[in-house]
Amino acid sequence: MSGWLTRNIPKIVVAPSLAAVLFFVYGFIVWTGYVSLTRSRIMPRYDFDGFGQYVKLFRTPRWDVAMENLFVFGLLFIAVSIALGLLLAVLLDQRIRAEGAIRTIYLYPMALSFIVTGTAWKWILNPGLGIESVVRSWGWESFSFDWLVDPEMAIYTVVIAGVWQASGFVMALFLAGLRSVDQEVIKAAMVDGINLPRIYVSIVIPSLSPVFLSAVIVLAHLAIKSFDLVIALTGGGPGYATDLPATYMYAMAFSRGDLGQAAASATVMMMTVAAIIVPYLYSELRPRHD
Amino acid sequence: MTDATLTSAPAGRATRRGIVRVALRGLLYLLLALFVAYYILPLFVMAVTSLKSLDEIRAGSLMSLPDSASLVSWATAWSSACAGIQCEGLQPFFWNSVKMVVPAVFLSTFLGAVNGYALSHWRFRGANLIFALMLFGCFIPFQVVLLPMARTLGLLGLAGSLGGLVLVHVVYGLGFTTLFFRNYYVTIPVELVKAAKIDGAGFFTIFFRIFLPLSPPIIVVTVIWQFTQIWNDFLFGVSFSQAGTQPVTVALNNIVNSTTGVKEYNVDMAAAIIAGLPTLIVYVLAGKYFIRGLTAGSVKG
Amino acid sequence: MAAQNDAVLKIEGLTKSFQNVHVLMNIDLAIEEGAFLVLVGPSGCGKSTLLNCVAGLEAPTSGRILIGGRDMTDAAPKDRDIAMVFQSYALYPNMSVARNITFGMKVRGATRAEQRSALEKVAHMLKIDHLLNRRPAHLSGGQRQRVAMGRALVRQPKLFLFDEPLSNLDAKLRVEMRAEIKRLHRALGATIVYVTHDQTEAMSLATEVAVMEGGVIAQLGPPQQVYDYPVNTFVAGFIGSPAMNFINGRISKDGGAIRIQVSFDGATRELPADHYPFGGGIEDGAEVILGIRPEYVSGSDPSADRPNVALDLVPTLVETNGFDQHVNLAFGDSEISGRFSPREQIKLGTPVRTRIDLSQISVFDRETRQRL
Known part of the structure; x- marks a missing residue:
């Protein structure tokens, strides 16, 4: 008995966590997936009803807006964050004075809840109080910056705030990557008479491709999960112009009382994330098996 | 190319190159400074606004320094601002967050270790499959678990309670804490465990006597990461709390979006700073550990 | 059971497989008290796996392991009465040297006084008294090695296991520690199983050498015997540095006389092999490999009564190390190596009179590569 116990202690120790993950993650995914195939409204119902919820979901204009927003937001958010993050990393890699302090400032948005910083952003972007009024007070009376209340442009304010929050993090990823590039390769290139910008473009940045991949994956995953950002900045408005799938799902679940729609939208989100994360995790974990 | 041409190279060229260098460095620092301004702006706006009076806010611009700094709005935000119908300020919710964060961080860190x-x-x-299953749990959009979690908390009698939130944060933090510790422990040589086994030590002896004493660096990373994540959480807080048990982020959102009465921007900003202060302080004091957690969580270790 | 008591370690039919890969195949082995067994072989030959199985750190797929006459195949490492020294030393980084050494005793519930006296004795023996309060991070490689041995010694086990303990040391320290280990072995009368990939270490330490290849023990015996009478071309090539020369040849039987025909540069030479003990006879025309150690290829005259042959060979490479010259000589389209006196003038490209002493040759079947 004690021999059996000794041999199985590692498994026994991991078991509760595994059970919790199986139940609270995988069990819940299955539950949500199943409920999305029923006619649940305020209360869940468990009689199977096929893909009616999905048909309804994709016919809902508000969901269309949310998906379109996710596409626009996700694309811009990822592209601009990476461009800015890479630029900052390269700038910071030039033996800068006070590098530590500057890095700290670039990265702090990631340490704060956007519910907190969104309070300021909302104000800065507010046409009556923020940038617009400041620039006008400087004498440029016709200056206009009212994206926050313009249904067509409001999603771009979400991009601005999102990039502000995440680009410092991308900078940190790239900086770590830059610092781990083999210094001897760079020395060899310098001895060969290649100038610094050329070294970055032809040697250093190409060697960072794994970092690009991680950054894209993490940012894509952040984009799909973005919730605080919209809630704090626009609350999904004006109207539902800045809804994302995450806020749509929340609205269906907790204010509209439509569990079926909530479950269906959550499942679509889940699938989107899985399509990105599963191949990534698979390729990351694979070499360790051998 | 001979030595002669090299040594007699015009001094002018060298200084011209020197000027270009200095100009480039200047440009570099200018760019960096502009970005510093961009990143610091919201925090700056929050800080100065929280110190101004409402009149001054209406009259002046958002970036101007306060004429006479006053902490009145801070006091209001802390003890009497209204979140919905409740007008006790941020204070009770701040302590809610503390009561939620401490056990959740402790439990998830210990289990992860x-x-x-x-x-x-x-x-x-x-073991690898279990790890992969746990790791994937970090990446799911939490919307997919909101509905069943709400029901499960109800069945467990934890609906709307801080205990329920602790459970939620422990369960969904496990993947990350396990990832951190696993990737750290992988770097500890296998032979150490072998030697300890031959010395007669078992699973727990090896863990408590050898591994835990080696773990402070990763414990710091994990605790800071979990603390930041849980303190900053909004989605779970807003979904699984009720009046009275809301964490500070939810209360802040309620204060800021409360539509009753006059909009007190200075109080909003003060409340936001108060709500963000704990994570901000941790970040300023131990930022390098936070960054380590951030990069460890996104790139495999 | 009683009959097995004289063997401190006995391994019977030990097999270890991972899925379809056989790491160890049907290993049989027995060593007596006081023996110093060295398991030597190239990486991947299974020697470390075998040691881990003995330690109980890996479970064999089949077979038995007896330590001190008791079946320990399924016993936990701590119950086997063994101690182990690792290549990386595996010192507990969070503990002082003293605690590293006494940790095992403490886990087993030894009193503080017992720990202290055992510690003092071992520390004195290994000359690490002055290091006891330091952390492993503040020790040099050689000092760590001593502490790791101290941790093993303090246990007074029936069997010591060493897993490449000197591989992380620089050349000079390695020689020093090698002598130290040998001295400890003699002083304590300990029984040791020692794994290394370094044949010099194996030769100088062992009372018994087990040369392993591909999961089996190719040859087991005292070092000199393994050196002089390798059972196949693998052992012959692995043991000894520089490596044994291999020359393809053919047996020619002329009446009672047995010769080995060797051809190079278009000519054929017949080398006398009457003195070689071909067990079970040999057929005329048999294809063989002739193995000659470099020290039997030299410029000096061997004593007249030894069978030998003299050839003029062209040096292609000369390495001097002070006490002799290691010379590669063109031999047909291959090369053989020899050892020449340092006084001898050897010029690259100029043929030099080379004597090959045939008294200590090995002859292998070219097909099976086994010793004839």
Whole structure:
């Protein structure tokens, strides 16, 4: 008995966590997936009803807006964050004075809840109080910056705030990557008479491709999960112009009382994330098996 | 190219190159400074606005320094601002967050340490699969668990309670804490465990006597990461709390979006700073550990 | 059971497989008290796996392991009465040297006084008294090695296991520690199983050498015997540095006389092999490999009564190390190596009179590569 116990202690120790993950993650995914195939409204119902919820979901204009927003937001958010993050990393890699302090400032948005910083952003972007009024007070009376209340442009304010929050993090990823590039390769290139910008473009940045991949994956995953950002900045408005799938799902679940729609939208989100994360995790974990 | 041409190279060229260099450096620092301004702006706006009076806010611009700094709005935000119908300020919710964060961080860190240890140095059949399953749990959009979690908390009698939120944060933090510890422990040589086994030490002796004493660096990373994540959480807080048990982020959102009465921007900003202060302080004091957690969580270790 | 008591370690039919890969195949082995067994072989030959199985750190797929006459195949490492020294030393980084050494005793519930006296004795023996309060991070490689041995010695086990303990040391320290280990072995009368990939270490330490290849023990015996009478071309090539020369040849039987025909540069030479003990006879025309150690290829005259042959060979490479010259000589389209006196003038490209002493040759079947 004690021999059996000794041999199985590692498994026994991991078991509760595994059970919790199986139940609270995988069990819940299955539950949500199943409920999305029923006619649940305020209360869940468990009689199977096929893909009616999905048909309804994709016919809902508000969901269309949310998906379109996710596409626009996700694309811009990822592209601009990476461009800015890479630029900052390269700038910071030039033996800068006070590098530590500057890095700290670039990265702090990631340490704060956007519910907190969104309070300021909302104000800065507010046409009556923020940038617009400041620039006008400087004498440029016709200056206009009212994206926050313009249904067509409001999603771009979400991009601005999102990039502000995440680009410092991308900078940190790239900086770590830059610092781990083999210094001897760079020395060899310098001895060969290649100038610094050329070294970055032809040697250093190409060697960072794994970092690009991680950054894209993490940012894509952040984009799909973005919730605080919209809630704090626009609350999904004006109207539902800045809804994302995450806020749509929340609205269906907790204010509209439509569990079926909530479950269906959550499942679509889940699938989107899985399509990105599963191949990534698979390729990351694979070499360790051998 | 001979030595002669090299040594007699015009001094002018060297200084011209020097000027270009200085100009480039200047440009570099200018760019960096502009970005510093961009990143610091919201925090700056929050800070100065929280110190101004409402009149001054209406009259002046958002970036101007306060004429006479006053902490009145801070006091209001702390003890009497209205979140919905409740007008006790941020204080009770701040303590809610503390009561939620402390046990959740402790439990998830401890479980992560044990899991990471078992999965890295006691590689039983299926250990890799279990790790992959836990890791994937970090990445799911939490919307997919909101509905069943709400029902489960109800069934457990934890609906709307801080205990329920602790459970939620522990469960969904496990993946990350396990990841951190596993990737850290993988770097500890296998032979250390072998030597300890031959010395007669068992699973827990090795963990408590050898692994935990080696763990302070990763414990710091994990605690800071979990603290930041849980303190900053909004989605779970807003979904699974009720009046009275809301964490500070939810209360802040309610204060800022409360539509009753006059909009007190200075109080909003003060409340936002108060709500963000704990994570901000941790970040300023131990930022390098936070960054380590951030990069460890996104790139495999 | 009683009959097995004289063997401190006995391994019977030990097999270890991972899925379809056989790491160890049907290993049989027995060593007596006081023996110093060295398991030597190239990486991947299974020697470390075998040691881990003995330690109980890996479970064999089949077979038995007896330590001190008791079946320990399924026993936990701590119950086997063994101690182990690792290549990386595996010192507990968070503990002082003293605690590293006494940790095992403490886990087993030894009193503080017992720990202290055992510690003092071992520390004195290994000359690490002055290091006891330091952390492993503040020790040099050689000092760590001593502490790791101290941790093993303090246990007074029936069997010591060493897993490449000197591989992380620089050349000079390695020689020093090698002598130290040998001295400890003699002083304590300990029984040791020692794994290394370094054949010099194996030769100088062992009372018994087990040369392993591909999961089996190719040859087991005292070092000199393994050196002089390798059972196949693998052992012959692995043991000894520089490596044994292999020359393809053919047996020619002329009446009672047995000769080995060797051809190079278009000519054929017949080398006398009457003195070689071909067990079970040999057929005329048999294809063989002739193995000659470099020290039997030299410029000096061997004593007249030894069978030998003299050839003029062209040096292609000369390495001097002070006490002799290691010379590669063109031999047909291959090369053989020899050892020449340092006084001898050897010029690259100029043929030099080379004597090959045939008294200590090995002859292998070219097909099976086994010793004839």
